Amino acid sequence: MSEKKKPSVWEGFKAFLMRGNVVDLAVAVVIGAAFTNIVNSVVQGIINPLVGAIGTKDLDSYAYCLKDPCTGSGVDSTGIQIRWGSVLGATLSFVITAAVVYFLMVLPMAKYLARQEARRKAKEGTHEVIEVSELEVLKEIRDALVAQRGSGHDRD
Numbered sequence: 001m002s003e004k005k006k007p008s009v010w011e012g013f014k015a016f017l018m019r020g021n022v023v024d025l026a027v028a029v030v031i032g033a034a035f036t037n038i039v040n041s042v043v044q045g046i047i048n049p050l051v052g053a054i055g056t057k058d059l060d061s062y063a064y065c066l067k068d069p070c071t072g073s074g075v076d077s078t079g080i081q082i083r084w085g086s087v088l089g090a091t092l093s094f095v096i097t098a099a100v101v102y103f104l105m106v107l108p109m110a111k112y113l114a115r116q117e118a119r120r121k122a123k124e125g126t127h128e129v130i131e132v133s134e135l136e137v138l139k140e141i142r143d144a145l146v147a148q149r150g151s152g153h154d155r156d
Helices: 007-019 020-051 084-155
Strands: 064-069 081-082
Touching: 007 020, 020 084
Parallel strands: none
Antiparallel strands: 064 081
């Protein structure tokens, strides 16, 4: 009896890394990290100054004091604060990221795939029409041959 050799851990790991979805995921993480910097720059360079026209420029400074005395910010703060400004900034970053991903990546890809599907269906529809018409022609030829044979047998 021959015993099958088990793949080594290294071979299994190499096969795992070479799968397409792992490589795609790695590329997505790298692109996402780079894209995060762009979104953060938009929030800090455009959104925060627009909010700063109404109040302070830094969203992180918006907070609600639950227990006095609320002084300082970050590690040096005293009291109990709810920092809703930082939540608002993170929410804006998420919404901007989601909008850019949707409008620049998801929507164009969906339109592209829909066009490809429509083209594929149009090609299949064209082939079906040709096949149906060829089938009809072949039936007519068969019927004509049967009719000729039938009329030829009648002469005998």
